[in-house]
Ligand SMILES: CC(=O)N[C@H]1[C@@H](OP(=O)(O)OP(=O)(O)OC[C@H]2O[C@@H](n3ccc(=O)[nH]c3=O)[C@H](O)[C@@H]2O)O[C@H](CO)[C@H](O)[C@@H]1O
């Protein structure tokens with residue numbers, strides 16, 4: 065067979081293949097994204113997270129009790145969720161080791177808190193106790209939203225702590241103040257915080273800290289188990305069960321009941337959480353329904369289907385009205401008693 069005949073045969077063969085299978089797809093495995101992600105998921109590539117410097121830092125030599133696999137530090141409480149997220153309890157960790165690890169990372173943690181209308185009265189107790197007990201020795205930016213910036217008391221904070229006062233409008237209904245926190249946090253992450261902090265926590269202002277809350281709270285997605293409902297069966301918890309609400313959790317589902325007073329995680333995870341929860345709030349508003357516990361109901365739904373990577377035990381939000389059981393050895397943070405009727409109106 066001469067060369068020209070060979071060419072013609074190859075061309076006929078190719079045409080047959082193309083005719084039968086279509087034009088072959090030329091794949092570029094090294095350049096193609098592994099999965100289809102929408103822009104909202106990808107925009108948060110944080111400059112601080114893309115630092116590829118290879119540093120071989122080692123921990124300092126430390127002396128501490130040896131861990132043994134057959135000697136659990138606590139046997140009276142659940143230490144791990146069924147999806148292997150640690151549940152943080154007093155007596156289960158060594159803060160010196162954690163501090164040594166985190167000092168090397170030099171992380172900055174943001175705290176978003178709101179003091180609108182009469183809640184300005186809680187600022188001093190919150191900031192005073194957080195200055196002493198919250199991530200002591202680590203860099204923290206407090207972002208305080210208020211409609212009364214002039215009422216923020218001047219306070220001397222530790223050198224590694226900074227306070228940013230951000231004016232915010234008020235709403236006539238306290239429920240709207242509480243729910244809109246999700247939207248405000250989400251938009252501040254987008255415009256600013258993604259450049260400023262590594263982790264972000266949202267906290268109620270009507271709380272005080274009594275013991276250290278350290279780097280043991282830091283992880284990608286963190287929820288706090290409510291002090292009201294940590295032993296209740298899931299079907300008697302306060303989840304929103306009405307299917308008409310976007311916060312609805314079907315009966316028979318639910319892990320823990322999480323408090324909206326204290327949650328957080330990496331900036332990108334908190335962005336996803338607050339954006340999704342506020343979308344739920346907005347859709348409920350359009351449908352003329354409000355979830356049973358407002359944004360807390362939406363938070364509970366979110367954390368059911370996006371499992372937290374770390375859970376804080378009720379030590380991290382103990383309700384002042386409850387008497388403390390033996391398993392809650394430490395009251396690290398607690399709500400301040402308030403006359404609901406007086407303070408919300
Ligand atoms: C322990 C717990 O589960 N707490 C939740 C529960 O709490 P609470 O009863 O603790 O709600 P709350 O009155 O503390 O309101 C939540 C937060 O919104 C802010 N605020 C509220 C009203 C106001 O007039 N001014 C103001 O600044 C403030 O930061 C406050 O701490 O229910 C609320 C909404 O149903 C939120 O989900 C809370 O996180």
Ligand SMILES: [Mn+2]
Nearest residue numbers: 268270325399
């Ligand atoms: Mn509160």
